[in-house]
Amino acid sequence: MxxxxxxxxxxxxxxxxxxxxxxxxxxxxxxxxxxxxxxxxxxxxxxxxxxxxxxxxxxxxxxxxxxxxxxxxxxxxxxxxxxxxxxxxxxxxxxxxTRTVDPETGQATYVTPPQKPIGAPDDYINTGELMKRFEPETYKRLQDAVTNGGDWGKILIEFAKKVPQNKDWVSTYREETDKLIKDMRNTKIxxxxxxxxxxxxxxxxxxxxxxxxxxxxxxxxxxxxxxxxxxxxxxx
Structure with a gap:
């Protein structure tokens, strides 16, 4: 054309x-x-x-x-x-x-900085992202519940209750997030x-x-x- x-x-x-x-x-x-x-x-x-x-x-x-x-x-x-x-x-x-392609499915994925609501404080942590990092199976159940109309709220609340007892999750997540953001800012194109x-x-x-x-x-x-x-x- x-x-x-x-x-x-x-x-x-x-x-x-x-x-x-x-x-x-x-x-x-x-x-x-x-x-x-x-x-x-x-x-x-x-x-x-x-x-x-x-x-x-x-x-x-x-x-x-x-x-x-x-x-x-x-x-x-x-x-x-x-x-x-x-x-x-x-x-x-x-x-x-950051684009990578799954050789089996041909699906392309990209790495993006963690989602944060507009106006949220700098130390904001998305509970879903924390779950995805440290309890991927629970995160998969959450996604399935959201997709299929299940009780996703209960899954999210149960996970949130675990966070205070796993402070290392938060510190590790922040370290990894800070490194990701720094690396992306320093990406030479x-x-x-x-x-x-x-x-x-x-x-x-x-x-x-x-x-x-x-x-x-x-x-x-x-x-x-x-x-x-x-x-x-x-x-x-």
Missing amino acids: AVDAIELQPAHYWGTAEINDSLQSLLNGKSPEVSKAVYTLIQSNLLPDGSVSDEEERAALLESGLSQAKFLADRYMTGEDSSKFLGVIRQIAAIAK ENRFADVDTSSMEVFLRDMNSQFQKTSFASTDFLTRNLQIFARTLGH
């Missing part, structure tokens, strides 16, 4: 409540085109579905997505919002880098397209396409079409 015949309706990213809240806050007041461009690059570049199975292609799409995000930050945001936006995009890119010119869409497209031609891919159609959709989403 021609690019101008493709109409994408990207899902909004729900990786964690904090990431989603940050994105919504940063996009508040922005045009629908900018918002759609952000969620499209998250879905198509940072976290593409299973139709993109080649790891080199996934890496190139992710890097192109980071540069598209840089264009949005430079052209449609200012000051602190620009920096915050790029920070959130890097968080999502770091999550994307190389971007071969990092230095492209974002002064205008025309220049950005020309510069990006020039960089695509320097890659080792036999065909760069998957990159050029992706970039064309990005430009079209923004009305160019």
